Amino acid sequence: xxxxxxxxxxxxxxxxxxxxxxxxxxxxxxxxxxxxxxxxxxxxxxxxxxxxxxxxxxxxxxxxxxxxxxxxxx
Ligand SMILES: [Zn+2]
Numbered sequence: 001x002x003x004x005x006x007x008x009x010x011x012x013x014x015x016x017x018x019x020x021x022x023x024x025x026x027x028x029x030x031x032x033x034x035x036x037x038x039x040x041x042x043x044x045x046x047x048x049x050x051x052x053x054x055x056x057x058x059x060x061x062x063x064x065x066x067x068x069x070x071x072x073x074x
Contacts, residue, residue, distance in 0.1 A: 011059050017041055027057040039063040 015024040017038035024036035028049045037045060042060050050056050 011036070011057065019045075025058075025060045025063055027059075028053045029055045029057075 011024050011027060013023055015027070015036050016022065017024050017040075018035050019041045020038060022038035022040070025039050026037040026042035026046055028035045028037070028046070030049070030053055035049065039060050042058070046056075046058070046060075
């Protein structure tokens, strides 16, 4: 089984949520492109998007227990 997809790099501080611009922890690859979400929006949209996603890179586990999370929870 061969996939043409390059090994996905880890999400970094350069990756920003498409909705609010916070650091992204979820990358959702769709047939039409790629979406990035912060922890907040990953929870909000992740479940629905995972159903239609080609592939999902979920790093939201980094948020739990991370006191350095700078997500603006307003
Ligand atoms: Zn967001």
